[in-house]
Amino acid sequence: MRARYGVPLSIAAAGAAGVAYAAGFEVRSFRLRRVTVPVLPRGMRDVRALQVSDIHMVRGQRKKRRWLQSLAGLRPDFVVNTGDNLSDPEAVPEVLDALGPLMEFPGVYVFGSNDYYGPKLRNPARYLLEKSQGKHGLNGNAPAVHALHNPWEPMRDAFDAAGWTNLSNTRGRLKLDQYELAFTGLDDPHIKRDRYEQVAGGPEADADLSVGVVHAPYLRVLDSFTADGYPLILAGHTHGGQLCIPFYGALVTNCDLDTDRVKGLSTHRSAGHTSYLHVSAGCGTNRYTPIRFACPPEATLLTLTSRAA
Numbered sequence: 001m002r003a004r005y006g007v008p009l010s011i012a013a014a015g016a017a018g019v020a021y022a023a024g025f026e027v028r029s030f031r032l033r034r035v036t037v038p039v040l041p042r043g044m045r046d047v048r049a050l051q052v053s054d055i056h057m058v059r060g061q062r063k064k065r066r067w068l069q070s071l072a073g074l075r076p077d078f079v080v081n082t083g084d085n086l087s088d089p090e091a092v093p094e095v096l097d098a099l100g101p102l103m104e105f106p107g108v109y110v111f112g113s114n115d116y117y118g119p120k121l122r123n124p125a126r127y128l129l130e131k132s133q134g135k136h137g138l139n140g141n142a143p144a145v146h147a148l149h150n151p152w153e154p155m156r157d158a159f160d161a162a163g164w165t166n167l168s169n170t171r172g173r174l175k176l177d178q179y180e181l182a183f184t185g186l187d188d189p190h191i192k193r194d195r196y197e198q199v200a201g202g203p204e205a206d207a208d209l210s211v212g213v214v215h216a217p218y219l220r221v222l223d224s225f226t227a228d229g230y231p232l233i234l235a236g237h238t239h240g241g242q243l244c245i246p247f248y249g250a251l252v253t254n255c256d257l258d259t260d261r262v263k264g265l266s267t268h269r270s271a272g273h274t275s276y277l278h279v280s281a282g283c284g285t286n287r288y289t290p291i292r293f294a295c296p297p298e299a300t301l302l303t304l305t306s307r308a309a
Helices: 009-024 062-074 092-099 125-133 152-161 219-227
Strands: 031-040 047-052 078-081 107-109 170-176 179-185 209-213 232-235 264-270 273-279 298-306
Touching: 031 264, 031 273, 047 062, 062 092, 062 298, 092 152, 219 232, 219 264, 219 273
Parallel strands: 031 298, 047 078, 078 107, 179 209, 209 232, 232 273
Antiparallel strands: 047 298, 170 179, 264 273
16 A cells, blocks of 8 residues: 555655654663773773763753763763753753762863754754765854854853863863873864864873863864874764664764764874774754664763783
């Protein structure tokens, strides 16, 4: 049997079932990714870092809040928040409630564009169009106009008061027992707030490990971190592709990173150097497209281990 206009009812039913699954189940099917990265000097004990990203909190998302709170039970050595905490200008209290237990641990953070600006309704097909045109964010597109400004300052102040280190175009350190970790961070490249020239110079010689942190993994940023010799770069922003094709993967990354590295651990090469790159698929979505398919929401527990040589 066929529906009107020649669309088979079986295809229409399958499409409706897919949307129902993506919006009703998978978008709330929170997962923990576990990754091991050999970046520490030989002889150092393992260090566990919890990366949370792209929370995109909207008021009333109780399951997401409870899941984020439960991650404190992992007892990480430190937390890295790679931005886009908001998708609702009135959700700052709920973000802080969700992250409250994690703010008991040492942490560092950068912001993404959705921390600064409210979400906009967009046709998802525009991501494919912009990819074909080589346009991403403000990198090739006209500047945004009439953008809603989010109240990000109270969130920043709460993170700072908890002892988390703001890495927006600056450097910072965490002292973990007898180990010293150094971080170099950038503000969001997706809206051209990154200023690598302000933090250039490479890893800090007296630190046990130096890590690059950024929200959106644009190639210019990855090239700079890698060419300077950072062994590890942490990023978010991509949502893992968000709407993926089973057994194929992501169609877009919402930046100029290739889809093969849209989420998880990979490597990046530049100027004769190689860095590990971890891109979090994040645990939220834009409030206007609250669906995920073949790409569950996630956080990542990274176990940093000593190098073999």
